[in-house]
Amino acid sequence: MTSAGKNTTASADYQAAAPAELPRYLQSPPWEWTREPVVMAARTAERPGFLAWQPGEKERASKLPVKLLWDGEGDRDEFIAAGLAYDHARDGGYHAAYLVAGAEATVRPYLERGRAWGTADEFLRILARFDSAAVDFVLRSDRGYSGVTAALLPVGGSEVTRRMAELLAGPYDLRWDSTCRRWFERHIDSAAPDLVAAALSAPQSDRSAVGIPGRGKPRGEVATSALDRGTAEVALRRLAEQGLRAALLAAAEPYGPEGVAAIAAAADPLLELPDKIPALPDWLTPNRLPPIILRDSGNRLPVEAVTVFCTMLAMSGPAHTYAGVREIAALGTPESLADFVFELFET
Structure with a gap:
């Protein structure tokens, strides 16, 4: 009995599966595969940027909050015009809020040059306000400022x-x-x-x-x-x-x-492989772990295949489970996999 209360049967009690019973990735692990690259001329043209709003999305974008750094003194449009002129003379990078809050006659010419910095909400407001006329401006801004990326959802x-x-x-x-x-x-x-x-x-x-x-x-x-x-x-x-x-x-x-x-x-x-395939630790001996029993035949995975599976587990992490792990989980019986994983955890 394992600590989990399950029977752990020795591998010797089961016949090892023949190579023909195993999928390709267990006969030869994917990190050993080779393939000749197929090269073919492109059959698609470069597509310019375009907007594809979902129902109601543009209206919601037009109401997103914008923070304009204006203290309320003087004329707001004059403040925005001066800010744009200053930014343009300095490095051509404008505060996105200027293009949202400024008078159209003042800000529209700036869509044709330079780029902006700001929040995703502010760039969505720019797209909602100027529609397709703002696409190239937002794309230029994205090349220079990664904070724009979240605003590109409606842009193709x-x-x-x-x-x-x-x-x-x-x-x-x-x-x-x-x-x-x-x-x-x-x-x-x-x-x-x-x-x-x-x-x-x-x-x-x-x-x-x-x-x-x-x-x-x-x-x-x-x-x-x-x-x-x-x-x-x-x-x-x-x-x-x-x-x-x-x-x-x-x-x-x-x-x-x-x-x-x-x-x-x-x-x-x-x-989907890591840059370096991890080596198994010295303390891990795959042939001493409980056998993984195949659902279809009742045979066990051979030791070589178990070693491949352990390597796949080592390649997985909280953010990503290697696809081979899910494949093998579908091949083995739930009981044998539970025993295997528990013993591996306890090792």
């Missing part, structure tokens, strides 16, 4: 796709993850062609651009003029896990069966 286009893919593909960061996933949920039909084109572009020489096992660029780094292949592949995998796989494969159809197959392979969540 190739540049926003690159920005969101860069953020999504970086190391997990709570500040960005929800925003990026919500954005792709809204814009996947227009964004997927850009991701597919980048994932089929020529790979870069660095490891992170190939996608096995690179993770893309660090979060918070401003998107470049082109989305690299490695970043696109990481974004594909994370979006596929989010339930958007069908939309990604549909966007690959113009590239024919080879393109669809390449995107399906690139989007495999089993390729």
Whole structure:
């Protein structure tokens, strides 16, 4: 009996599963896979920024709070005009609240030049006020000030796709993850062609651009003029896990069966690997742990497969569970998995 009150049966009481019974990722772990990159010319054009408000969203955005640093003395419009002129002469970066609160004749010319800094609410107010005329201004501001990112939910286009893919593909960061996933949920039909084109572009020489096992660029780094292949592949995998796989494969159809197959392979969540595969600690001996019994055959996972599973567990953490762990959890019986995990915890 284990401390949990369950019977723990020795591995010798069960026959080891034959290789044919095991999925590919247990016969050969994903971090040992190799694949030749499929390179195909892009079949989508660069899409300019556009607005796609959801019902009632624009009206709500137009009422968001804005903090104007004005003490109430003198004429407010003169204060705003002077502030804009000062900011423009200094570095071309304006306080976003000026463009929300100032007279239209005063502030509209500034949409054509420079950028702003401020809160997401303030940038949403700018978009609600000037609509499509403010899209390029907000995108310029986003390149220079990461606080704008949360205001991009209603904004689509190739540049926003690159920005969101860069953020999504970086190391997990709570500040960005929800925003990026919500954005792709809204814009996947227009964004997927850009991701597919980048994932089929020529790979870069660095490891992170190939996608096995690179993770893309660090979060918070401003998107470049082109989305690299490695970043696109990481974004594909994370979006596929989010339930958007069908939309990604549909966007690959113009590239024919080879393109669809390449995107399906690139989007495999089993390729969501850390930069360095962790080594198992010396104190962990997989063949001494309770056996994991397969639901279908009643056979146990062989020791080699258990070692792979332990490595997958080591690759998981509070923010992300490696996809292979969920796959194996579906293969084993609940009772044997409970015994295995409890004994592993007690080891």
